[in-house]
Amino acid sequence: MDWCRYRFRSVWCLAAPPDTVYAVLERAEEYPRWWPQVREVVPRDERSGTARFRSLLPYDLVVTAEARRRDPGARVLEVALGGDLVGWARWTLLADGAAGTRAVYEQEVEVRAPLMRALAVPARPLFRANHALMMRGGRRGLAALLRAV
Numbered sequence: 001m002d003w004c005r006y007r008f009r010s011v012w013c014l015a016a017p018p019d020t021v022y023a024v025l026e027r028a029e030e031y032p033r034w035w036p037q038v039r040e041v042v043p044r045d046e047r048s049g050t051a052r053f054r055s056l057l058p059y060d061l062v063v064t065a066e067a068r069r070r071d072p073g074a075r076v077l078e079v080a081l082g083g084d085l086v087g088w089a090r091w092t093l094l095a096d097g098a099a100g101t102r103a104v105y106e107q108e109v110e111v112r113a114p115l116m117r118a119l120a121v122p123a124r125p126l127f128r129a130n131h132a133l134m135m136r137g138g139r140r141g142l143a144a145l146l147r148a149v
Contacts, residue, residue: 003120004111008131012103012139016146018093021101022075024145025091028065034141037134050083055134057126061085061113084113103142105135 014021024030028049031038039060043049048066061084068088069078075093087109096102111117116127 002110003124004117006107006109006111006128006131008105008107008135010105010135010139012105012142013096014101014103014139014143014146015099016101016149017099018075018095018101019072020146020149021103021142022072022077022093024142024149025077025093025103026070026072034145035138036141037137053134055130055137057130059113059115065089081109084111084116085109086112 024034028051029041029043031041031051037053037055038051039054040052041049042051044064048064050062050064053061053063063081063083063085065079065081067078068080069076069090071077076090078088078090081087081089087107089105089107089109092104092106094102094104111120111127116123
């Protein structure tokens with residue numbers, strides 16, 4: 001097992017139509033407004049940018065993201081990641097009931113941040129818990145934003 005590789009999957013049930021959720025998620029530069037753990041997003045051009053994350057642990061991760069798939073018809077957003085995390089992340093939005101959305105977030109990454117690599121084995125459960133807290137914060141923030149829209 002490569003202790004520096006992670007695979008994550010989160011499912012968020014949201015009380016808004018899939019196209020509305022897609023419209024929010026495709027504007028990554030606005031994530032810091034509603035996702036507390038996304039501290040900063042700086043666009044480089046129409047297809048790429050840099051983001052800084054911090055959850056419970058007092059450690060920032062900085063990644064570059066480049067759009068690989070932006071498909072409003074299929075409601076899929078996918079990016080390639082570089083920097084402290086190398087791999088990919090994808091949102092897939094599915095209709096869930098009359099006016100709801102099931103937002104599926106998937107991510108496969110290898111940690112490149114030196115400190116996280118050094119602590120890969122003993123801190124792995126802590127890193128996974130930190131990610132879960134970040135995702136919980138994102139779900140809450142997005143749900144609140146969608147209620148306000």
